[in-house]
Amino acid sequence: MRFQGKSVLITGGAGGIGRAAVRIFAGEGAKVMVSDLSEQGCKEICAEMKDKGYPVEYLCGDLSEKAYCEGLVEHTVQTLGSIDILLNNAGVIPRGNILETTDDMWFAAMNINLTAVFYLSRAAIGHMKAQGGGAIVNTSSTWGVYPGPGHMAYCTSKGAVAALTKNLGRDHAPDNIRVNAVCPNEVNTPMLKTGFEKRGLDPEKAIEQLNLTVPIGRIAQPEEIAEVMAFLASDAASYIAGATIEVSGAKPVY
Numbered sequence: 001m002r003f004q005g006k007s008v009l010i011t012g013g014a015g016g017i018g019r020a021a022v023r024i025f026a027g028e029g030a031k032v033m034v035s036d037l038s039e040q041g042c043k044e045i046c047a048e049m050k051d052k053g054y055p056v057e058y059l060c061g062d063l064s065e066k067a068y069c070e071g072l073v074e075h076t077v078q079t080l081g082s083i084d085i086l087l088n089n090a091g092v093i094p095r096g097n098i099l100e101t102t103d104d105m106w107f108a109a110m111n112i113n114l115t116a117v118f119y120l121s122r123a124a125i126g127h128m129k130a131q132g133g134g135a136i137v138n139t140s141s142t143w144g145v146y147p148g149p150g151h152m153a154y155c156t157s158k159g160a161v162a163a164l165t166k167n168l169g170r171d172h173a174p175d176n177i178r179v180n181a182v183c184p185n186e187v188n189t190p191m192l193k194t195g196f197e198k199r200g201l202d203p204e205k206a207i208e209q210l211n212l213t214v215p216i217g218r219i220a221q222p223e224e225i226a227e228v229m230a231f232l233a234s235d236a237a238s239y240i241a242g243a244t245i246e247v248s249g250a251k252p253v254y
Helices: 016-027 039-051 066-080 103-131 152-175 190-198 203-211 222-233
Strands: 007-011 031-035 056-058 085-088 134-139 177-184 244-247
Touching (some): 007 103, 016 085, 016 222, 039 056, 066 103, 152 244, 222 244
Parallel strands (some): 007 031, 007 085, 031 056, 134 177
């Protein structure tokens, strides 16, 4: 019960990694607030958790809106009593080089992947500092640390998240607020499969091919990323701050 009595806000909580994180944190004693654009997805994961007796609430909305981001933190504090842990997990993956990247694709990547993290972290850190500490875990990417081809907007936004994490980790360690980031490579999520479908590929066959490119033998499952998030948010990681942890199965970026 690593998170007994803790209040946790998880963005992208209706997605693959997000749902896995909700299950882990709720299962280990946390009160959880789920954020996602999909109200149906929020209802599903909350119903699943409440059927097990876990205190999980949701507030769906658009993270590209400043008012929603700031209101989400306030709603979490008012509903759960505090905000002890923030998982900035939501993200989008626009694909294309600079000539293929439209203005909308660029701003979608920046607004969701980066600016929302700024708004949410700023609001949460104010509360965490007042209450004596907390933990933030951001989702960057190995493609942010080592930019890969054909994902210019995505790589740029995730690289900025890695830099933001290091800045926040340094600035707020004296406040007993640890800020770290997990940097996954490919993960077997609905988002990944949808991306393959949009490109006219069979998702299962594409994942089989991806598995062959990973030294450990397969791409990650959502739970394997969520477990690293939980570790970074837990007291077991009490001396880790400002770190970007690669979770890649030893696969380099191609």
